[in-house]
Amino acid sequence: MSSVLFDIPGPKARARHRLIMIVSAVLTLLALAWAISRFAAKGNLEAAKWTPFLTGDIWVNYLIPGLINTLKAAAISVVLAGAFGLLFGIGRLSDNAAIRWISTVIVEFFRSVPVLVMMVAAFGLFSFNRVFEASINPLAAVITGLTLYNGSVVAELLRSGVGGLPSGQSEAGLAIGLTRSQTLRSILLPQAITAMLPALVSQLVVILKDTALGAIITYPELLTTFSQIGSYKSNPVPALIVIALIFIAINYLLTSAAAKIEARLRDKGRATIAKGTIGPPNRVDLEPVEEALIAADESVLHERYRTPDK
Amino acid sequence: MGELFSQYNVLGAFGITIVLTVLSALGALVIGTVVAIMRVSPVGFLNKLGALYVNLVRNTPLTLIIVFCNIGFIVNLGMSVSDDFARNNLVWATIGLAFYHAAFVCEALRSGVNTVPAGQAEAARSIGLTFGQSLREVLLPQAFRGAITPLGNTLIALTKNTTVATAIGVAEVAGLMKTMQEDRPDLMVPIFLVVAIGFVILTLPIGLVTTHLSQKLAVKR
Numbered sequence: 001m002s003s004v005l006f007d008i009p010g011p012k013a014r015a016r017h018r019l020i021m022i023v024s025a026v027l028t029l030l031a032l033a034w035a036i037s038r039f040a041a042k043g044n045l046e047a048a049k050w051t052p053f054l055t056g057d058i059w060v061n062y063l064i065p066g067l068i069n070t071l072k073a074a075a076i077s078v079v080l081a082g083a084f085g086l087l088f089g090i091g092r093l094s095d096n097a098a099i100r101w102i103s104t105v106i107v108e109f110f111r112s113v114p115v116l117v118m119m120v121a122a123f124g125l126f127s128f129n130r131v132f133e134a135s136i137n138p139l140a141a142v143i144t145g146l147t148l149y150n151g152s153v154v155a156e157l158l159r160s161g162v163g164g165l166p167s168g169q170s171e172a173g174l175a176i177g178l179t180r181s182q183t184l185r186s187i188l189l190p191q192a193i194t195a196m197l198p199a200l201v202s203q204l205v206v207i208l209k210d211t212a213l214g215a216i217i218t219y220p221e222l223l224t225t226f227s228q229i230g231s232y233k234s235n236p237v238p239a240l241i242v243i244a245l246i247f248i249a250i251n252y253l254l255t256s257a258a259a260k261i262e263a264r265l266r267d268k269g270r271a272t273i274a275k276g277t278i279g280p281p282n283r284v285d286l287e288p289v290e291e292a293l294i295a296a297d298e299s300v301l302h303e304r305y306r307t308p309d310k
Numbered sequence: 311m312g313e314l315f316s317q318y319n320v321l322g323a324f325g326i327t328i329v330l331t332v333l334s335a336l337g338a339l340v341i342g343t344v345v346a347i348m349r350v351s352p353v354g355f356l357n358k359l360g361a362l363y364v365n366l367v368r369n370t371p372l373t374l375i376i377v378f379c380n381i382g383f384i385v386n387l388g389m390s391v392s393d394d395f396a397r398n399n400l401v402w403a404t405i406g407l408a409f410y411h412a413a414f415v416c417e418a419l420r421s422g423v424n425t426v427p428a429g430q431a432e433a434a435r436s437i438g439l440t441f442g443q444s445l446r447e448v449l450l451p452q453a454f455r456g457a458i459t460p461l462g463n464t465l466i467a468l469t470k471n472t473t474v475a476t477a478i479g480v481a482e483v484a485g486l487m488k489t490m491q492e493d494r495p496d497l498m499v500p501i502f503l504v505v506a507i508g509f510v511i512l513t514l515p516i517g518l519v520t521t522h523l524s525q526k527l528a529v530k531r
Contacts, residue, residue: 005423005431005449006352006441013352021355028359042386112513113506114470116484121502124491128498205369212371216477216484223374226381236381244370244378251369 039237049235053242058229066225067246073139073211073221077146078204084147085154092159095180103155110152116213119145123217138219142211150207157199161192194270198262205251205258212247222246311500314490323486324508330404330472330482331512335465337408342415349420360416367413372406372474379406380478396481403475407468414464422457423449427531455527462520466513483508 009017039045052058091103110118123141126132132140165188173183212223226243230236314320348360367375379402383389391401426449434444473484483505490501 005350005445007435009352017353020353024353024356024359038387039382044386109506109510112466112470112510112517114473114484114509116473116476117487117502117505117509120484120487120491121498121505124488124495124498124501128491128495209369209371212373213474215373215377216474223371223377226377230381237378237386240374240378240381244374247371247374248366248369252365255365255369 044235044237049233049238052229052233052235053238058233062225062229062232063222063243063246066220066222066243069139069219070208070211070214070221073142073146073214073219074204074208077143077150077207077211080143080147081150081154081207084151085158087155088151089155089158089162090184092155093162093184107152107155110148111156113149115145115149115210116216118148119213119217138214138217141217142214142219142221145213146207146210149210150203153203153206154200157196157203158189158192161196162188164195165191194265197265198258201254201258201261205254208251208254209247311504314494314497314500314504317494318486318490320483320486320504320508323481323483324512326400326480326482327469327472328512330400330407330475330480331465331469333404334407334411334472335468337404338411338415338464338468341408341412343419345412345416346419346423349416350423364413364416367410368417370410372410372471373477375410376403376406376474376477379403396479399478399480400475403472403478403480407472407475411464411468411471414467415461418457418460418464419453421460422453422455425456425529426452452529455524455529458520458524458527462516462524465520466516469513469516470509 036045043049088103088107091099092107094100094103119141122144123137126137126140126144127134131137162184169187169191170183173187174180178186211219211221214221215223218224222243226236226239229239233239345360345363348356349364351357380399384398384402390398392398430448430452431444434448439447472482475482476485476488479485487501487505491498494501
């Protein structure tokens with residue numbers, strides 16, 4: 001392990017590090033033991049509160065339906081947010097000042113409003129105006145909130161992805177006679193989207209986590225099942241812990257996937273957004289060529305002027 | 311729209327949002343700095359402990375953490391800070407928000423440390439500065455400057471995330487918004503606009519200030 005912050009430790013420093021390690025490990029264990037004993041005193045460690053999670057009943061009737069609802073809302077939002085982001089991301093790159101301006105206002109507005117506020121607003125609008133069937137309103141509101149916010153984030157990513165490409169890419173496209181939109185479509189966007197990939201996968205984690213906000217507007221997702229399980233088996237705390245572990249497991253997989261994609265892109269020499277742009281091409285040494293040209297020129301001149309009257 | 315302000319305490323609700331933001335931002339900064347120090351320290355155990363904290367917290371929904379603060383600490387353990395029900399929830403929501411955003415503060419500070427080229431530390435050592443001196447004079451000033459933008463983004467996210475405290479009945483803006491919607495469904499769109507513009511007013515200056523600061527204080531490389 002190397003860091004800019006410290007030298008490679010010598011024997012004295014290593015002994016000191018060992019001491020710090022032991023002290024901090026003991027403190028951590030004490031804190032953990034204290035927390036566990038507090039929860040145990042209220043009976044949260046009783047086997048009866050945990051065994052329900054080993055039976056199929058809780059999973060089939062509560063956790064899995066909740067998880068499916070969570071994944072459903074997340075999946076639909078991902079697709080819609082992608083479309084929204086593509087539309088307004090391209091809008092922000094447009095030549096037309098009006099389109100660019102409107103896209104900027106929309107993207108910046110939805111990025112600065114909390115997702116929950118958008119969900120509550122959408123829920124109110126949908127149920128008051130009876131836009132959907134009553135049972136679909138919460139899902140629709142969750143999707144609306146997630147799409148508007150995450151779509152704006154994707155639009156912003158897209159813009160910075162295209163902006164981060166070397167200017168030679170669009171110049172080359174224009175130079176071979178492509179129009180601006182053709183250059184954007186077939187040269188800039190494919191590279192920008194590859195560069196965005198790790199950031200996009202990390203955004204999936206945000207979407208998945210934010211579906212839990214649906215609990216506040218009565219969408220029956222994974223987090224809401226805790227109150228049902230809690231009142232059924234009177235174990236709200238273990239239920240919350242199990243639900244947290246499910247969320248952590250899924251999100252951890254997504255986070256690791258994002259890191260892997262980024263590492264693979266870097267191995268291939270492709271740029272990713274977080275890491276900046278592709279480096280400049282190697283300089284070609286033109287000096288020998290120039291010298292050769294000058295020399296050739298001189299010899300031609302000598303030939304021409306030395307032998308006029310021969 | 312004037313009706314909304316005269317009928318409901320909109321500014322008071324935004325006041326609670328601001329109180330939540332400021333208190334939990336301070337908490338998150340303190341906890342996050344401690345975790346960041348653990349993450350960059352040469353002690354392997356502290357390093358792993360910090361990484362575990364960040365990975366656990368970052369992958370848990372904030373709503374779950376806030377709900378756990380209520381169900382776990384207030385209801386189950388009876389850890390009350392105050393007899394006042396509303397104040398108790400406010401305090402625990404602040405604690406939940408602080409611990410959640412501490413993970414992001416830690417990552418922001420760490421990314422700041424990563425912007426410092428290794429050559430800076432090597433140069434500091436080669437001119438004979440001690441570890442403490444090179445940290446104080448060379449490395450940390452650059453690291454903090456590099457962390458301004460991500461820290462600002464975390465503060466903006468925190469401001470918006472205070473709305474989640476409504477899940478445990480803190481009387482902030484999102485909760486007031488629900489009440490207003492139920493009472494005055496005819497004013498649905500104005501209600502949304504008032505709340506949304508309020509958040510734009512709160513978050514926009516943060517973004518502008520951090521962009522300005524990060525450019526003004528940028529380290530030329």
